Amino acid sequence: MQILREIHVQRGYCAVVKMLSTTLCGVKLRNPTILASGILGISKDSAQRIIKGGAGAITLKSLCHEERKGHPGPNMVVIDSGMLNAVGLPGQGMDNAIADFERLDDLAAPIIGSIFGYTIEDFGIVAKKMASLSPAMIEIDISCPHMSYSKPFYADAESIQKITRLVKKNAGGIPVSAKLSPNVHNIAELALVAEKAGADAITAINTASGMKIDLETRTPLLGNKTGGLSGPALKPIAVRCVYEVYEAVKIPIVGTGGVTTGEDAIEMIMAGATAVGVGTACYYHGPDVFSRICDEMKAWMKKNKVKSLDEIRGSAHGK
Amino acid sequence: MGSNCSLKTELPVIYEVSRVVQEAKDVHSIFLKGKLDCKPGQFIMVWLPGVEEKPMAVSEVRKDEFAFCYHSVGPFTQACDALQKGDKVGIRGPYGNSFSLDKKTVVVAGGIGISSVSTAIDGLSSPVVIHGARDKDHLVYTKRYKSMILTTDDGSAGRKGYVTGALAEVLEKNKDIEQVITCGPEMMIVNVLHVCQKYGVECEASLERYMKCGYGICGNCLVDDKILCIDGPIFNSRILKKMKELGKFARLKTGRKVSLKEYYSWRG
Ligand SMILES: Cc1cc2nc3c(=O)[nH]c(=O)nc-3n(C[C@H](O)[C@H](O)[C@H](O)COP(=O)(O)O)c2cc1C
Ligand code: FES
Numbered sequence A: 001m002q003i004l005r006e007i008h009v010q011r012g013y014c015a016v017v018k019m020l021s022t023t024l025c026g027v028k029l030r031n032p033t034i035l036a037s038g039i040l041g042i043s044k045d046s047a048q049r050i051i052k053g054g055a056g057a058i059t060l061k062s063l064c065h066e067e068r069k070g071h072p073g074p075n076m077v078v079i080d081s082g083m084l085n086a087v088g089l090p091g092q093g094m095d096n097a098i099a100d101f102e103r104l105d106d107l108a109a110p111i112i113g114s115i116f117g118y119t120i121e122d123f124g125i126v127a128k129k130m131a132s133l134s135p136a137m138i139e140i141d142i143s144c145p146h147m148s149y150s151k152p153f154y155a156d157a158e159s160i161q162k163i164t165r166l167v168k169k170n171a172g173g174i175p176v177s178a179k180l181s182p183n184v185h186n187i188a189e190l191a192l193v194a195e196k197a198g199a200d201a202i203t204a205i206n207t208a209s210g211m212k213i214d215l216e217t218r219t220p221l222l223g224n225k226t227g228g229l230s231g232p233a234l235k236p237i238a239v240r241c242v243y244e245v246y247e248a249v250k251i252p253i254v255g256t257g258g259v260t261t262g263e264d265a266i267e268m269i270m271a272g273a274t275a276v277g278v279g280t281a282c283y284y285h286g287p288d289v290f291s292r293i294c295d296e297m298k299a300w301m302k303k304n305k306v307k308s309l310d311e312i313r314g315s316a317h318g319k
Numbered sequence B: 001m002g003s004n005c006s007l008k009t010e011l012p013v014i015y016e017v018s019r020v021v022q023e024a025k026d027v028h029s030i031f032l033k034g035k036l037d038c039k040p041g042q043f044i045m046v047w048l049p050g051v052e053e054k055p056m057a058v059s060e061v062r063k064d065e066f067a068f069c070y071h072s073v074g075p076f077t078q079a080c081d082a083l084q085k086g087d088k089v090g091i092r093g094p095y096g097n098s099f100s101l102d103k104k105t106v107v108v109a110g111g112i113g114i115s116s117v118s119t120a121i122d123g124l125s126s127p128v129v130i131h132g133a134r135d136k137d138h139l140v141y142t143k144r145y146k147s148m149i150l151t152t153d154d155g156s157a158g159r160k161g162y163v164t165g166a167l168a169e170v171l172e173k174n175k176d177i178e179q180v181i182t183c184g185p186e187m188m189i190v191n192v193l194h195v196c197q198k199y200g201v202e203c204e205a206s207l208e209r210y211m212k213c214g215y216g217i218c219g220n221c222l223v224d225d226k227i228l229c230i231d232g233p234i235f236n237s238r239i240l241k242k243m244k245e246l247g248k249f250a251r252l253k254t255g256r257k258v259s260l261k262e263y264y265s266w267r268g
Helices: A002-020 A044-052 A094-101 A120-131 A148-154 A157-170 A187-196 A232-248 A262-271 A281-285 A289-303 B075-081 B111-123 B163-173 B186-199 B237-242 B260-267
Strands: A022-024 A027-029 A033-035 A057-059 A076-079 A082-085 A111-115 A137-141 A176-180 A201-204 A208-211 A226-230 A253-256 A275-278 B013-024 B027-033 B043-048 B052-061 B065-071 B088-095 B105-110 B128-133 B149-152 B179-183 B202-206 B234-236 B249-251 B257-259
Touching (some): A002 A289, A033 A289, A094 A120, A120 A137, A120 A157, A137 A157, A157 A176, A157 A187, A176 A187, A187 A201, A187 A232, A226 A232, A262 A289, A275 A289, B013 B065, B027 B052, B027 B075, B027 B088, B052 B075, B065 B075, B065 B111, B105 B111, B105 B163, B105 B186, B111 B202, B128 B163, B163 B186, B179 B186, B186 B237, B202 B237, B257 B260
Parallel strands (some): A033 A057, A137 A176, A176 A201, A253 A275
Antiparallel strands (some): A076 A082, A082 A226, A208 A226, B043 B052, B202 B234, B249 B257
């Protein structure tokens, strides 16, 4: 029964495969949509569920060297056209994850392991442990906006350089992507620093720092007071960041921030993204949003007589 | 294409406490003033400003009032104990799927789990209700539902023994029962499911996991690949039977998977 269904799914994807297939740092993706870190990806079962939902790859929730409870609630609020979250990087910690996952190369789509640390050395230790699970890629989360210790990292070129170099050294040949923050003066410069330090890709962007105050109680809604803005409200900032990073580096970009529809994904790719991260859209449309985005991309491509994504990648730059 | 429902706002709505009712030892209902459009078995996220936000079953819905009911165990529920008439709390939701009310039903509830099935009891026409707890002090809603079959582990009220014994007797005697609706400690749910399978009766169970968001983002509430807050919290026998983690594992606040025993000792 299960096998039959899988064959059915694979057949269903045949047509999509040709139009949407993407290669990111040598990793083959059946389509360019990648689950962004921090949304549902805390277990292999949840990854499996999102793969069924159509994702081309899965980024797991960021893990560090220790087990973390995260911030008190509310952790997330949906406002205007986006979401503010301050979950505070809860996680079971890398050592427990090793026991839980056993390996990361035995699922139906590539898995990207996301890591962070409190110090530069921590990043190195966690990278080595993550590499032992054989993920398809490792993403360095140097960009969470609501952790006090991460502030010096994400805006600081020297930290980005040292962290990227160390992670790359400890990743044992697994491609490494540096995930950058929009809360900086010049994201393109920092992307270039990461590229020179050995990054194989750039993930742009993490959430933008924000706040929501409840008028009735006259207090900030989030338990942590400030949080990261994601979803449609973030998209113009993300598109601008991807555009600027594309001008500065040669390595591929995972364009992330507010992608909710197929047209959003096409826009990211025109800005220069090779693949597209999707997170908050799971809130608006559920975990099957990936198939939906892919269908909408295909429809747009057919209508505009575009045969492969290479034809439009970076087209906004007019070259 | 590209229909974008992104202009959706989902903030806690502030409600005023209209009354607090003691239901049993350490068990209280907080009634909130206002309307809530809610299906039987759904839950809400309750925000105590400055404290925390937690999921709670909607335990009662009246014309211009609704309630949640809790057992005081940890810091959040102790903060609930301090709530008085006129205090403000934030509510999101309701979330989750709901019970089927179109069949001849037996409701089986363990301890405070009764607050997750009480909206179903209210919506069903003359259901048989079996309610069990460890002792007399832990039985809930004995005044709200006067004709319940009661069981206690120590025999201090009702009949001595477990709800499953009483359920088997009811199913044995009433061959027209089509379904069992249940909520309570997960091992009880597993045992209820076994009894249902033995008698060939459908079972719908409301499950519980630590929830941070209530809308399918955080991933903390997963049982196998089911996202409890959006796929559940209610599952039928067909799905329950297949769940590998049911009665065995759950995740702590950190996301670490532990035995159900360790999970319950953390939840209190
Ligand atoms: C609830 C939540 C948790 C997140 N946790 C992480 C995380 O652990 N690591 C990380 O690199 N990014 C994290 N992010 C950021 C997302 O991966 C993504 O960069 C951002 O949300 C923008 O994409 P989106 O608009 O598609 O969600 C989180 C976002 C949300 C909404
Ligand atoms: S509570 Fe967050 S995914 Fe269910």
